Amino acid sequence: MGNFEAAQANLQLDADKYENDPELEKIRKEKNYSWMDIITICRDKLPNYEEKIKMFYEEHLHLDDEIRYILDGSGYFDVRDKEDKWIRIFMEKGDMITLPAGIYHRFTLDETDYVKAMRLFVGEPVWKAYNRPADHFEIRGQYLQFLTQSA
Ligand code: KMT
Ligand code: NI
Numbered sequence: 001m002g003n004f005e006a007a008q009a010n011l012q013l014d015a016d017k018y019e020n021d022p023e024l025e026k027i028r029k030e031k032n033y034s035w036m037d038i039i040t041i042c043r044d045k046l047p048n049y050e051e052k053i054k055m056f057y058e059e060h061l062h063l064d065d066e067i068r069y070i071l072d073g074s075g076y077f078d079v080r081d082k083e084d085k086w087i088r089i090f091m092e093k094g095d096m097i098t099l100p101a102g103i104y105h106r107f108t109l110d111e112t113d114y115v116k117a118m119r120l121f122v123g124e125p126v127w128k129a130y131n132r133p134a135d136h137f138e139i140r141g142q143y144l145q146f147l148t149q150s151a
Pocket of ligand 1: 039056066068075107115117119
């Protein structure tokens with residue numbers, strides 16, 4: 001993971017058995033990820049593909065953690081590091097990532113133009129994205145403080 005301390009250690013699971021995986025169940029229980037759905041992002045399957053792809057790639061933050069488990073395909077999450085430089089994280093089948101609330105990030109597909117991902121959430125999902133600049137939120141301050149402490 002290099003200098004990306006920001007994300008909780010990325011996890012690896014066996015995506016072939018996501019429908020019945022005790023390891024996944026354990027994580028969901030421990031982290032209270034009570035809600036989940038599965039999103040397929042590719043030109044032919046996702047309604048309003050162009051619009052959504054564009055939104056995913058706008059630099060933004062959320063007030064809650066963004067948790068994604070890649071079931072198939074691949075893509076990139078870009079996150080800002082301490083120096084505000086982009087760090088590109090390649091995510092493929094079996095990878096799970098937690099982007100902490102308040103981190104600036106964006107997502108894009110790669111040249112294969114296909115990803116299938118499980119979206120996990122603590123309680124009812126809130127999809128609202130705040131495009132940068134969104135520095136006035138308390139969670140942003142908390143995240144920056146966390147970064148300073150982990151330096
Ligand atoms: C998001 O919020 O950026 C998405 O759900 C798209 C990425 S899921 C691999
Ligand atoms: Ni996001």
